[in-house]
Amino acid sequence: MSTTTETEIPLRQRVAENPQPALIWAAVGAVLIGVELGAILQVVGAVAGVVVNLLPGDPGASAVQSLQAAFDAIPTLVSRDVIPNQGYWNGTGYENTFLGLSPAVAWAIRVAFVYAYAFAVLAWAWNGYKRFRRHYRRVDWTPRDDVVNRFRGHSWGKFGLIIVITFVVMAVFAPALGPTTMERNILQPYDYEVSYWSEDTQSVETVLVGEANLGSGSQGAGDENVAPMTYDDFGRFHPFGTATNGKDLFTQVVFGARISLTIAVVAMGIAGLIGLGLAMITAYYKGLADLATVLVSDSIQALPVIMVLILMLVIFQNTWVRELYDGAVLIILIFSIVYWPFIWRSIRGPALQVSEQDWIDAAKSFGQTPTQVMRKHMAPYVFSYMLIYASLSLGGIIISVAGLSYLGLGITAPTPEWGRLIANGQQYVASPSWHISLVPGLLITLVVTGLNAFGDGIRDAIDPQADTGDEAAATGGGA
Amino acid sequence: MSTTSTEEEQTAKASGDTLLEVNDLKTYYEDGGLLGSNPVKAVDGVSFDIQRGETLGLVGESGCGKSTLGRTLMRLEEATAGEVKLNGTDITTLSGSDLKQFRKDVQMVFQDPDSSLNERMTVGEIVREPLDVHDWKTPSERRERVRELLETVGLQEQHYYRYPHQFSGGQRQRIGIARALALEPEFIILDEPVSALDVSVQAKILNLLEDLQNEFGLTYLFIAHDLAVVRHICDRVAVMYLGNMMEIGPADEMFDQPANPYTHALLSSIPEPDPTIERDRITLRGTPPSPRDPPAGCPFSTRCPVKIRPAAYRDMDPELWERIEVFREVLRERSRADPSLSDRVRKLLGRESHRAGMDEIIPELFGELDVPSDVMTHIREAADYAENDDEDAARSYLREEFGSVCDHERPDQLSVGNRGRLSLCHRHEAEYEEPATVFETLVQ
Numbered sequence: 001m002s003t004t005t006e007t008e009i010p011l012r013q014r015v016a017e018n019p020q021p022a023l024i025w026a027a028v029g030a031v032l033i034g035v036e037l038g039a040i041l042q043v044v045g046a047v048a049g050v051v052v053n054l055l056p057g058d059p060g061a062s063a064v065q066s067l068q069a070a071f072d073a074i075p076t077l078v079s080r081d082v083i084p085n086q087g088y089w090n091g092t093g094y095e096n097t098f099l100g101l102s103p104a105v106a107w108a109i110r111v112a113f114v115y116a117y118a119f120a121v122l123a124w125a126w127n128g129y130k131r132f133r134r135h136y137r138r139v140d141w142t143p144r145d146d147v148v149n150r151f152r153g154h155s156w157g158k159f160g161l162i163i164v165i166t167f168v169v170m171a172v173f174a175p176a177l178g179p180t181t182m183e184r185n186i187l188q189p190y191d192y193e194v195s196y197w198s199e200d201t202q203s204v205e206t207v208l209v210g211e212a213n214l215g216s217g218s219q220g221a222g223d224e225n226v227a228p229m230t231y232d233d234f235g236r237f238h239p240f241g242t243a244t245n246g247k248d249l250f251t252q253v254v255f256g257a258r259i260s261l262t263i264a265v266v267a268m269g270i271a272g273l274i275g276l277g278l279a280m281i282t283a284y285y286k287g288l289a290d291l292a293t294v295l296v297s298d299s300i301q302a303l304p305v306i307m308v309l310i311l312m313l314v315i316f317q318n319t320w321v322r323e324l325y326d327g328a329v330l331i332i333l334i335f336s337i338v339y340w341p342f343i344w345r346s347i348r349g350p351a352l353q354v355s356e357q358d359w360i361d362a363a364k365s366f367g368q369t370p371t372q373v374m375r376k377h378m379a380p381y382v383f384s385y386m387l388i389y390a391s392l393s394l395g396g397i398i399i400s401v402a403g404l405s406y407l408g409l410g411i412t413a414p415t416p417e418w419g420r421l422i423a424n425g426q427q428y429v430a431s432p433s434w435h436i437s438l439v440p441g442l443l444i445t446l447v448v449t450g451l452n453a454f455g456d457g458i459r460d461a462i463d464p465q466a467d468t469g470d471e472a473a474a475t476g477g478g479a
Numbered sequence: 480m481s482t483t484s485t486e487e488e489q490t491a492k493a494s495g496d497t498l499l500e501v502n503d504l505k506t507y508y509e510d511g512g513l514l515g516s517n518p519v520k521a522v523d524g525v526s527f528d529i530q531r532g533e534t535l536g537l538v539g540e541s542g543c544g545k546s547t548l549g550r551t552l553m554r555l556e557e558a559t560a561g562e563v564k565l566n567g568t569d570i571t572t573l574s575g576s577d578l579k580q581f582r583k584d585v586q587m588v589f590q591d592p593d594s595s596l597n598e599r600m601t602v603g604e605i606v607r608e609p610l611d612v613h614d615w616k617t618p619s620e621r622r623e624r625v626r627e628l629l630e631t632v633g634l635q636e637q638h639y640y641r642y643p644h645q646f647s648g649g650q651r652q653r654i655g656i657a658r659a660l661a662l663e664p665e666f667i668i669l670d671e672p673v674s675a676l677d678v679s680v681q682a683k684i685l686n687l688l689e690d691l692q693n694e695f696g697l698t699y700l701f702i703a704h705d706l707a708v709v710r711h712i713c714d715r716v717a718v719m720y721l722g723n724m725m726e727i728g729p730a731d732e733m734f735d736q737p738a739n740p741y742t743h744a745l746l747s748s749i750p751e752p753d754p755t756i757e758r759d760r761i762t763l764r765g766t767p768p769s770p771r772d773p774p775a776g777c778p779f780s781t782r783c784p785v786k787i788r789p790a791a792y793r794d795m796d797p798e799l800w801e802r803i804e805v806f807r808e809v810l811r812e813r814s815r816a817d818p819s820l821s822d823r824v825r826k827l828l829g830r831e832s833h834r835a836g837m838d839e840i841i842p843e844l845f846g847e848l849d850v851p852s853d854v855m856t857h858i859r860e861a862a863d864y865a866e867n868d869d870e871d872a873a874r875s876y877l878r879e880e881f882g883s884v885c886d887h888e889r890p891d892q893l894s895v896g897n898r899g900r901l902s903l904c905h906r907h908e909a910e911y912e913e914p915a916t917v918f919e920t921l922v923q
Contacts (some may be wrong), residue, residue: 139640143598358595362655365553366609366662367582376608380599 014136021131038074045071078117083110088235089197103237107179118169150461157457163450171258178251185248196234213246220431228435241435244424252416263328264397267335268390275343280374283351297341305338313409326415346389347382354381384462391455395448498698499529504561506551519770521547523722534699536713544722545702549668553587586659590671592651596643603639609661628657649680668700706749718742721778728900738895738902740785740914765808780885785917787883802844807877814870837862
């Protein structure tokens with residue numbers, strides 16, 4: 001909010017005059033961020049690694065590697081190391097698990113801890129906004145306050161927001177949430193071993209993870225099934241059961257959330273940017289600019305989206321573009337190209353409406369430049385509409401990506417993807433291994449519903465028509 | 480138009496304190512058709528000037544082009560032809576830094592204070608924006624200036640951090656005025672600045688505008704449709720009708736003795752506060768013609784109550800004369816309406832279309848009257864044309880027969896009185912009676 005607020009005294013000085021609220025908030029923040037500093041630095045290291053990889057000749061690759069190693073060594077609070085669950089029964093008790101608890105309980109504690117931490121961070125951020133509003137903001141009321149207040153009174157929207165947050169946390173903390181790791185269970189199962197208590201020999205034995213997976217697949221029959229919330233023969237706990245090939249379904253689901261979310265958000269971000277930019281230009285200049293955009297967007301919208309996706313994925317089958325991020329980059333590009341006309345169409349009306357307001361003429365009359373008119377006087381009114389349509393279409397993209405993977409296109413194996421999980425489990429739907437298709441299917445439904453609810457909430461919050469009463473309270477100390 | 484301006488006026492313009500000079504300005508709206516279209520002639524050849532420090536009122540009905548004229552002077556609309564000289568420089572062709580400088584000198588106050596202020600910006604940001612655009616001094620001096628301006632227009636300093644939503648209509652208009660004043664302009668166009676406000680607030684805003692004019696030596700173009708307001712605030716008044724300037728002159732003289740027939744009609748529409756006073760109001764017939772298709776002669780000829788009659792019909796019964804005028808207006812309206820699809824089909828099939836029906840219109844209009852047979856012949860003739868869906872032929876037939884100089888020739892702006900008053904009417908020519916005289920005979 002600070003950018004929209006005119007500040008005569010700089011914010012720093014206002015904080016210096018009344019430091020207590022800011023200091024308390026900063027201290028809490030330092031603790032919350034500090035415990036996860038290692039994880040944040042690891043992300044930085046990973047990004048640096050990707051950048052170095054893309055540069056020709058990999059300059060400084062070794063430096064980055066040593067940096068990554070150093071970052072990895074920093075302990076973080078919300079991690080597998082602090083609350084380990086991958087232990088085994090040694091005949092009398094559990095070894096290598098958190099406080100000697102069973103793997104299931106240890107895992108449940110870690111999941112609860114991750115979500116508690118995530119919600120604590122969000123609460124801290126929200127509290128920061130409230131402190132700023134109360135202690136440091138120069139204006140006592142802004143039109144956006146009304147939007148926030150309206151959203152806070154919107155139960156359906158808040159439900160959506162909680163679902164969305166849950167989904168985002170799942171994607172962000174995927175490595176810490178799974179009962180096992182991607183590397184160990186899915187990507188390199190023959191490089192790792194697992195210790196387990198063998199009933200036959202009454203002793204702890206070790207076996208390769210890959211072999212253990214072979215023995216714990218869910219294939220429909222009673223003895224070849226690891227149902228949700230059970231242990232397999234090797235003492236490993238599977239919250240969502242196992243997939244057909246014995247790999248842990250929960251781990252695949254959380255990493256699948258990551259890739260789905262990345263594709264949906266990045267594609268929507270690009271499409272939204274193009275749509276918003278074009279909406280500004282077409283609404284400001286109208287005429288030929290508008291006509292040309294109508295023609296282009298109509299042409300794109302006339303294409304059947306899924307068909308285009310399939311064709312493009314097939315065309316680029318064996319090229320380097322298809323390889324980037326397991327095919328996600330290509331999918332993102334296609335989705336941004338196919339979705340911007342939808343966004344542009346949706347916000348063209350509001351953009352034209354705002355372009356007819358007198359304040360646009362007023363700005364022109366004292367010589368404001370077209371870009372500034374678009375940015376200051378038009379975009380803020382249209383942006384919220386874009387947010388609504390973006391949040392509503394995110395669900396559509398998630399479904400489409402799942403659909404593509406279901407068809408065997410889209411994200412390449414072994415990177416987990418919800419659609420492929422559904423496809424794999426399809427033939428076992430009517431068997432004891434129903435969980436393979438059902439769990440990802442339910443999650444997709446839930447996430448898409450949540451996104452729609454969130455979009456509804458934003459729309460009702462923005463649209464003053466949706467305001468039911470207490471106008472006086474909303475306008476505040478009017479003059 | 481300027482041909483009739485006297486020599487003295489010409490020299491006065493050249494030497495005197497003229498701030499703005501408009502010569503034969505035209506603003507046409509093309510409706511974007513690819514083929515040559517028939518443009519809306521919103522401003523159709525207007526000439527006038529504004530002296531430094533004066534307030535020129537611009538009045539007229541809605542749709543007469545007065546707002547378009549204001550917007551063209553602001554360069555918010557591009558002029559189709561003509562020139563607008565501000566301090567001797569033609570501003571219709573400015574671009575780049577010259578245009579930016581011009582934007583500093585001329586400001587506008589808008590009609591609707593709800594939509595002229597961006598609701599997402601604080602009052603301070605709104606008033607400061609012109610200063611930011613023109614890089615006026617340093618940021619802290621700008622903020623100081625905004626505070627001064629808020630005080631100047633009667634707001635308080637602490638309103639800086641409020642949003643427009645938190646103000647009443649009158650206060651919002653004050654914010655709009657503060658924004659217009661920010662760059663210290665010479666000339667401000669006030670586009671109906673009080674018509675959206677409560678009557679009680681209107682007077683306060685008008686007084687504020689007058690005070691500001693005295694304090695800063697501003698020149699105003701005051702666009703309004705409220706004649707009482709114009710009389711209160713303006714030094715001179717210009718009356719517009721259908722994109723033309725019908726009359727321009729000193730306010731007091733014009734209100735006391737309107738010269739142009741249209742001004743007569745407009746002034747007689749001012750409500751009188753005293754209900755006991757007997758007044759002879761002139762009610763105009765019909766609606767203004769479409770600005771796409773203005774009359775060939777005088778723009779007001781289709782509705783003028785004192786239109787000059789051709790010599791042959793000078794003694795005709797006024798009632799009958801008016802019916803003939805109404806008949807011509809009916810034909811004009813009909814020629815404007817596009818035939819509907821079913822009408823076209825009917826015509827193709829050789830059936831009678833709905834639009835015909837002259838046999839209903841003629842008795843309706845002329846049934847009760849005693850129409851001389853030669854007049855009736857002409858009417859029948861025109862009706863026959865119209866019956867065959869040829870309204871244009873019917874119109875030109877009637878124009879030839881019943882038309883006068885008002886229908887055929889566009890009048891010049893003729894000088895009236897000795898205070899630089901100009902009026903667009905044939906009746907000011909020596910051979911015709913003055914409009915005022917004819918009005919007197921009309922109301923008797």
